[in-house]
Amino acid sequence: MQLTHYTSNFKKQKHPITIVCDNITNAPNIGSLFRIADAFNIEELIFCGDNIPIGRRMTKTSRSTEKYVNHRTEEKIDDVVLRLKETHQIIALEITENSTELSTFKLESNNPIVLILGDENFGVSESVLNQCDAVVHINMYGNNSSMNVAQATSIALYEFTKQLNS
Numbered sequence: 001m002q003l004t005h006y007t008s009n010f011k012k013q014k015h016p017i018t019i020v021c022d023n024i025t026n027a028p029n030i031g032s033l034f035r036i037a038d039a040f041n042i043e044e045l046i047f048c049g050d051n052i053p054i055g056r057r058m059t060k061t062s063r064s065t066e067k068y069v070n071h072r073t074e075e076k077i078d079d080v081v082l083r084l085k086e087t088h089q090i091i092a093l094e095i096t097e098n099s100t101e102l103s104t105f106k107l108e109s110n111n112p113i114v115l116i117l118g119d120e121n122f123g124v125s126e127s128v129l130n131q132c133d134a135v136v137h138i139n140m141y142g143n144n145s146s147m148n149v150a151q152a153t154s155i156a157l158y159e160f161t162k163q164l165n166s
Helices: 025-038 056-062 079-084 149-162
Strands: 015-022 041-050 071-075 089-095 115-118 132-138
Touching: 015 025, 015 079, 015 149, 025 041, 025 056, 025 149, 041 132, 071 079, 079 089, 079 115, 089 149, 115 149
Parallel strands: 015 041, 015 115, 041 071, 089 115, 089 132
Antiparallel strands: none
C-alpha cells in the first residue's frame, strides 16, 4: 500500500540550509522551490530581485508549502550574501571553469549552509560567485549544459542533507 504524508514514518528534521535565489522569477520554478524547501525542511528560502511572483501564479506548483516554509524577498542579493557570509558557508550551484563536481564535494564546515541558485537564463551573477566559499556543479552527460533550477536544487539538497545526516 502506498503511504501518504499522514501515514509515512519519515522523521521530521530541520536542516541548517538557507537557499538564496538570484533573480529567479518563473512562478512554477518558485512554487517548486517551496515544495523542495519543505521536503528537505531547510531553514529559509530567500528570493532576491525585482518582481518576484510570490502569490497566486506559483501556488499551483507549491501545493501550499509556502505556508510552512520560512521565506522572504530581498532586493539586493549582494547585501544578503554579505550578511550571511559572517555566519554561513556560502555555496553556489553553477557550472564554472573552477566549480567542483557535486558528487565529490565535501562539506567541511560546521557552519550553516547557504545554497545560491542563479537566474533561470543567466545563472549566478559574477559578483555573487566572487563572494562564495565554494561553487559546485552537477555533471551533465547529455547535450544540454544545464538543467531546470528546481531539479538541480533537489539534487544538491539531497547530497548536502545526506552528508549532514551521516
